[in-house]
Amino acid sequence: MIPLQFVTAFLMIFMGIYAFLYKRNLIKLILALNLIDAGIHLLLISLGYRLENGVLPTAPIYTGYETLKGTPMVGPIPQALVLTSIVIGVCVLSLAMALTINAYRHYGTLDVNKLRRLRG
Amino acid sequence: MRRTVGALSLLFILGMLLLIAHPNYGLKFGLGGEDWQKYRYTDQYYIDHGIEEVGGTNIVTDIVFDYRGYDTLGEATVLFTSIAGAVALLRKWREENGE
Amino acid sequence: MGSDMGLIVKTMARATIPLIGIFGAYVVAHGHLTPGGGFQGGATIAGAGILFLIAFGLNEAKTRINKNLYSALEGVGGLVFLIAGMLGLGVAFFYNTLWHNGPIFNGEPGTLLSAGYLPIMNLAVGLKVYTGLVSAVFAMALFRRWRK
Numbered sequence: 001m002i003p004l005q006f007v008t009a010f011l012m013i014f015m016g017i018y019a020f021l022y023k024r025n026l027i028k029l030i031l032a033l034n035l036i037d038a039g040i041h042l043l044l045i046s047l048g049y050r051l052e053n054g055v056l057p058t059a060p061i062y063t064g065y066e067t068l069k070g071t072p073m074v075g076p077i078p079q080a081l082v083l084t085s086i087v088i089g090v091c092v093l094s095l096a097m098a099l100t101i102n103a104y105r106h107y108g109t110l111d112v113n114k115l116r117r118l119r120g
Numbered sequence: 121m122r123r124t125v126g127a128l129s130l131l132f133i134l135g136m137l138l139l140i141a142h143p144n145y146g147l148k149f150g151l152g153g154e155d156w157q158k159y160r161y162t163d164q165y166y167i168d169h170g171i172e173e174v175g176g177t178n179i180v181t182d183i184v185f186d187y188r189g190y191d192t193l194g195e196a197t198v199l200f201t202s203i204a205g206a207v208a209l210l211r212k213w214r215e216e217n218g219e
Numbered sequence: 220m221g222s223d224m225g226l227i228v229k230t231m232a233r234a235t236i237p238l239i240g241i242f243g244a245y246v247v248a249h250g251h252l253t254p255g256g257g258f259q260g261g262a263t264i265a266g267a268g269i270l271f272l273i274a275f276g277l278n279e280a281k282t283r284i285n286k287n288l289y290s291a292l293e294g295v296g297g298l299v300f301l302i303a304g305m306l307g308l309g310v311a312f313f314y315n316t317l318w319h320n321g322p323i324f325n326g327e328p329g330t331l332l333s334a335g336y337l338p339i340m341n342l343a344v345g346l347k348v349y350t351g352l353v354s355a356v357f358a359m360a361l362f363r364r365w366r367k
Binding site: 001002003006007010013014017018021022047048050051052053060061062063072073075076077079080081083084087088090091092094095097098099101102 | 126130133134137138141142143147151152153156160162163166167171177178179180183184188191192195198199201202203205206209210
């Protein structure tokens with residue numbers, strides 16, 4: 001049985017690739033980029049999960065729960081690196097939005113095919 | 121023709137992704153016990169020694185700012201560069217001041 | 220040109236903007252103790268700033284927000300982060316020298332004044348993210364070069 005969060009993550013990546021192939025609006029392409037990003041984040045976070053003979057893991061935070069030492073905790077490295085990746089996703093979003101606004105101002109349209117035709 | 125090839129390649133990609141996700145011969149899900157000690161010893165090291173070495177009780181913050189500090193430095197650089205690029209693309213140009 | 224929203228949105232924004240800001244400041248300040256950190260808290264405070272911009276309109280926001288100051292503060296946040304990383308340069312880059320033998324931020328693990336340079340870095344990254352996001356959205360709102 002495939003775990004459900006993997007199916008969800010791969011479905012999100014699949015929908016993003018579909019939108020990349022078949023949509024022609026620039027805003028929708030940016031949304032597809034973010035959808036692929038979110039799917040990859042969900043996949044990486046799911047890989048950090050830990051199942052130790054029936055004991056549910058806890059978040060890797062000790063504040064107020066110092067007695068938790070020794071109990072299973074989920075892996076903190078995927079969470080830290082996904083945090084970095086989220087910031088880079090926000091950066092890509094802002095830069096792509098700026099470029100899209102400039103393209104709309106210059107050409108008057110957001111259609112990719114018309115953008116390719118109207119050169120210069 | 122192109123749409124058919126696109127749809128077939130998309131189905132192929134989805135099938136391969138689902139094959140990868142299968143726990144028997146793909147991604148192992150929920151490594152625990154011996155596997156965790158064998159493949160994920162860095163995670164276990166950070167969980168065990170994070171408080172003594174760095175001091176924060178939030179292990180994720182310890183990793184982000186101390187163990188993997190260079191990553192955060194690069195992330196800050198990327199953030200600065202992209203915000204500067206967006207502001208520079210959207211500002212008023214000099215020859216268009218008269219509009 | 221009135222670009223602000225109606226009375227209901229303005230009243231709700233007046234009520235909720237301080238609460239969002241206080242919550243974001245809490246997330247930034249307790250980044251080494253509770254879930255969250257510099258980036259998340261900074262993004263929360265930036266949400267308050269963007270709500271102000273949307274609810275009260277561009278003309279009101281222009282008088283309150285100085286975008287040159289915000290662009291400068293983003294660079295200041297990055298510099299503070301870099302200097303905090305350089306504090307332990309006698310041993311290595313990003314060495315947490317304040318934690319074991321520093322004069323401050325040396326308390327018991329789990330208290331607010333502990334964990335060496337982590338609170339400084341959280342504040343710096345929070346400031347950087349807040350000012351960066353607000354200045355990016357403000358630049359998008361100020362875009363007035365539409366061709367007639």
